[in-house]
Amino acid sequence: MKSGSNLERVMAAGHFAVTAECGPPRGADPDHVIKKAELVKGNVDACNVTDNQTSVVRMSSIAGCMLVKQSGIEPLLQMVVRDRNRIALQSDLLGASALGVRNLLCLSGDHQKFGDDPQAKNVFDIDSIQLIHLVKTMRDEGVFPSGDKLDGAPKFLIGCAVNPFADPYEIRVPRFKLKVDAGADFVQTQCIYNMDVFKKYMEDVKRQGLHERCKILAGVTPLKSAGMGKFMNRMVAGIDIPDSFIKRIADEPKEKQAAKGIEMCIEQIHELKEMEGIAGVHVMAIEWEEKLNEIIGGAGLLPRPVVEHETVH
Amino acid sequence: MLPCTGRIDESLLLKSFENGADGVMVVGCLEGDCHYVNGNIRARARVQRVYEILGQIAIGPERVRMYNLSAGEGAKFAAFTTEFYQKIKELGPSPITIARQSKPREVPVS
Amino acid sequence: MITGTPKPIDEVLSMIEAYNKIIVAGCYGCVTVCRVGGDKEVQVLSSTLRLAREAAGRPVEIKEVCLERQCDPEYLEPMRPYIEDYQAVVSIACGAGIQFMAEKFAKTPLLPGINTGFLGVTERQGEWAERCQGCGDCVLHLTGGICPVTRCAKSIFHGPCGGSVGGICEVDKEIKCGWQMIIDRLKSLDQMDNYGKLKPYKGWDASRDGGPRRIIREDMK
Missing domain, CATH: 3.40.50.2300 (Response regulator)
Structure with missing residues (x-):
């Protein structure tokens, strides 16, 4: 095992994996995380803890991971290269591993312009793909990138993110391949709504054999309303929600739109489960964690499997 | 002698104020009718920049203005001149003139 | 200039x-x-x-x-x-x-x-735009003559990031995505092979991060 994480064991045993995410609070109150964790618990194999997403300052991702872990859920540490140079990245990786975090997602991070402190200096010392390479070097070779030997290598299942819907399309699969070449063990995709584009993307991914080298967790986000879908289409870079998708929700009366959104999310997960090369789903129920149980249960993915350390080698 | 308003630059206009002008009127040919193609268009942009500079200091922007007319429009020229003269008269002497009248210049001669 | x-x-x-x-x-x-x-x-x-x-x-x-x-x-x-x-x-x-x-x-x-x-160029009368950060280690031969350090808002070496939409950077609708430009240019030069390679971590010590820089050329003394 590379990391021995629960997520790694579940996927290695051939189970369809489930992850979700939990955004740390805009303050120092731990109860916020603990309450969210209660809603996530039992529904997932690991839970992402975001790292100052959209450059809005929040409780640190590592601290959030520890709170999640104390609640009995396996954390998945998101780490962006926007705020830390390679010294800070290495140091935080060692610290997170020492605290028992075993899953990592390497990201660029949204530009600081969008957050609280648009005047902040951006770091981007190395990029997210180089971070993957850095973690893999530390984990597998037991050395710092400088070549010095580590006093204990960090153990992480290394993840990356891809957006099959971003521009330009022709670079989507080559860029994913770069991440796999750099050492990504798993990938979580941007929220998928346009299944036609995603299927085409997966065909290209499979042609390169990337699904055999990297576990693909398909991202889904239930829509609370037709309005939310339209808003995301307009405001979120790289989101592609087909009109037909939104129309199915818009056709429902207002009070039933949320239920329809959940029903469609479940439907999507069923479809993804049947697709070759998909190893699991990443359910991003944004500020809607109380629905995770309904969605994941509805998709027939509960209870989550328990895979002991000994059963996989 | 300026053959064309296109020769007027910002420093020349500002110099006029330094030399005690209470207002500066720039009169160019009709736009699209410049003997040097676009001299008056350039002059317009420069007058605009001086307008902005004067707005940032105590002189005030209204003391500079550009007019366009053809060489055959004598009556129009007289009307524009009268209009601008009246405007400057309303504004009164420029702060530079006032400062110079109220006390002798302090600038040492180099 | x-x-x-x-x-x-x-x-x-x-x-x-x-x-x-x-x-x-x-x-x-x-x-x-x-x-x-x-x-x-x-x-x-x-x-x-x-x-x-x-x-x-x-x-x-x-x-x-x-x-x-x-x-x-x-x-x-x-x-x-x-x-x-x-x-x-x-x-x-x-x-x-x-x-x-x-x-x-x-x-x-x-x-x-x-x-x-x-360090920029005159794109047109009255409009100047940045082209170079003087990072001390030029890679323009690999990136189609377009600088990822300067032209990408995140200075990333394997772009574009998810914030590139229709060739425009998420940071500002007036900013073109540097990596979209790099890819377009590599394609037109038939050099897309350059894209698929992992690039080493950049040595920022050649840039200002190494402290104030100095060039000494004995041959010019």
């Missing part, structure tokens, strides 16, 4: 508040080309300062000079005979020129009349 923008007049006026005899010094180099620090700008700034100060009842005497370059010692020397007759110099050269003048004339305060911008 090195670009810049004029400082607001109020800011310059407050810098010269204490003085009544100053030099305004321009430069015939880059700042002349980008219309922020040449002899015309010296004249305009000087007139503006004189008018503002005289209107306020506190005239200022200004000597107007424009040097061939403020970043070369031989062009600064001619100022030596008279510089100490003045209380300060407002320089509208780039930050390098201003500092070099300060270095040469220890007793004269140097005041910046412009904000120095970036």
Whole structure:
């Protein structure tokens, strides 16, 4: 095992994996995380803890991971290269591993312009793909990138993110391949709504054999309303929600739109489960964690499997 | 002698104020009718920049203005001149003139 | 060229508040080309300062000079005979020129009349855009002649990031995605092979992060 994480064991045993995410609070109150964790618990194999997403300052991702872990859920540490140079990245990786975090997602991070402190200096010392390479070097070779030997290598299942819907399309699969070449063990995709584009993307991914080298967790986000879908289409870079998708929700009366959104999310997960090369789903129920149980249960993915350390080698 | 308003630059206009002008009127040919193609268009942009500079200091922007007319429009020229003269008269002497009248210049001669 | 923008007049006026005899010094180099620090700008700034100060009842005497370059010692020397007759110099050269003048004339305060911008080009009349960060380790041969360090808002080496939509960077709709441009250009050059390679971590020590830089060329001494 590379990391021995629960997520790694579940996927290695051939189970369809489930992850979700939990955004740390805009303050120092731990109860916020603990309450969210209660809603996530039992529904997932690991839970992402975001790292100052959209450059809005929040409780640190590592601290959030520890709170999640104390609640009995396996954390998945998101780490962006926007705020830390390679010294800070290495140091935080060692610290997170020492605290028992075993899953990592390497990201660029949204530009600081969008957050609280648009005047902040951006770091981007190395990029997210180089971070993957850095973690893999530390984990597998037991050395710092400088070549010095580590006093204990960090153990992480290394993840990356891809957006099959971003521009330009022709670079989507080559860029994913770069991440796999750099050492990504798993990938979580941007929220998928346009299944036609995603299927085409997966065909290209499979042609390169990337699904055999990297576990693909398909991202889904239930829509609370037709309005939310339209808003995301307009405001979120790289989101592609087909009109037909939104129309199915818009056709429902207002009070039933949320239920329809959940029903469609479940439907999507069923479809993804049947697709070759998909190893699991990443359910991003944004500020809607109380629905995770309904969605994941509805998709027939509960209870989550328990895979002991000994059963996989 | 300026053959064309296109020769007027910002420093020349500002110099006029330094030399005690209470207002500066720039009169160019009709736009699209410049003997040097676009001299008056350039002059317009420069007058605009001086307008902005004067707005940032105590002189005030209204003391500079550009007019366009053809060489055959004598009556129009007289009307524009009268209009601008009246405007400057309303504004009164420029702060530079006032400062110079109220006390002798302090600038040492180099 | 090195670009810049004029400082607001109020800011310059407050810098010269204490003085009544100053030099305004321009430069015939880059700042002349980008219309922020040449002899015309010296004249305009000087007139503006004189008018503002005289209107306020506190005239200022200004000597107007424009040097061939403020970043070369031989062009600064001619100022030596008279510089100490003045209380300060407002320089509208780039930050390098201003500092070099300060270095040469220890007793004269140097005041910046412009904000120095970036290494850029004139895209069209009145419009300048950044092209180079002087990072000290050029990779343009691998990226189709378009710099990822400068043209990508995140300076990433394996772009584009998820914030690229229709060739536009998420940071500002006026900013083109540097990586979209790189890819388009690599395609037209039939060099897409360059895209698929992992690039080593950049050595920022060759950039400003290694401390103030110096070039020594024995062959030129």
